[in-house]
Amino acid sequence: MLEELGKVVEFKGKGVELHLDGQGEPFLYPYMEYFLEKASRMKGVEVVSIQSNGTLLTEEKISAIEDYVTRINLSLSSLDEKTAKTLHGAYSVKKVKEVAEMIASSKMDLLIAPVWVPGYNDREIPKIIEFALEIGAGKKYPPLGIQKYIPYRYGRKAGKSMPFKEFYRRLEEYEKEYGVKLVLGPEDFGMEKRPKLSCPFRRGERVRARVVCEGRLKGEKVCVARGRSIAVNTDKRVGEFVEFEVVSTKDGIIIGVER
The missing domain is CATH 2.40.50.140 (Nucleic acid-binding proteins)
Incomplete structure (x- = not known):
């Protein structure tokens, strides 16, 4: 992975953000600390961010990676244990809240990224906003990245999705109420368009x-x-x-x- 990453970074040029996400929890990878250390020191990599549900993080692990990771996007969609278990399955809100506070107090930045699922966690969204601001999330980047639930063919189904117009209208209302930016764009993360890697295959081949x-x-x-x-x-x-x-x-x- 490091060899292939090096090729992509060289192609993209300096100022690359390496974002670790996956079909599951990235911290299940047993060599994560080694990978993060090597990747963060790679010429051209400026930012290292990780999407995590926080369940596998501990104070020891956070201390071990805080010199290599710029930001953790923490999946936290409810502060209520019952609602959280409905949305996530086996899940401890108490544990994840403690992890959030540890990340916010570390060298890393914290962005809390709830998925807004209509009919399930509508009342939780303002509580999550208040929690993020209270613990000091978003030292450099936005403290919150609220995501709209969109049904996916191979993903979990949880009712209907909120129309985009309504989603952004309600985010704007919370922006005014809490004085924090919630409607985010590429500029909030320093993103810019760069050439795409060519694909060595063609459709129908x-x-x-x-x-x-x-x-x-x-x-x-x-x-x-x-x-x-x-x-x-x-x-x-x-x-x-x-x-x-x-x-x-x-x-x-x-x-x-x-x-």
Whole structure:
């Protein structure tokens, strides 16, 4: 990962933000401290941020990474234990609140990023705003990044999504009430457009590659070809070769289907 990251950073140029996110909790990765140390010292990397639910963080871990990480975006969508368990499953609000306070008191910046799910945590949003401001989140970056719930084909379903117009209207109301910016844009994080990495595949192309590991979804495997990973729908086992058709290359995410 560090080798490939180095290639991307060199291509993008100086002032890169490395954001660690994933289909699960990034801190499940057993070599995270080593990776963060090496990545943060890479020429061209200016900011290192991580999306985390905070459940695996401790005072010891926070101390171990605070010299390498610029900001942690903490997923905290409710301060009520019952509501939090409905939204997150096994979850301890008390533990995550303690982690939030430790992050805010560390060298790292803290951004609390709740997902606003209509009918579930509407009353929790103002409480979360007050909590973020109370503990000193957002030393350099915004203290909050409130996200609109959008149903996703492979994600959890939790009722209907709020219309964008209403979502931003209500955020603007909270901005006035609490005196904090909640409608965020690229400029709040120093983001700018830069050239996109070219994709070595085209849609409709037939490819033969080796299966290297299981994929995220049932019936999905990860293959590697031309220096890229490809999510392929196949029953082939790890180590076997599979022939597939590239069906999507959107945003550099390559998806194939066995033919």
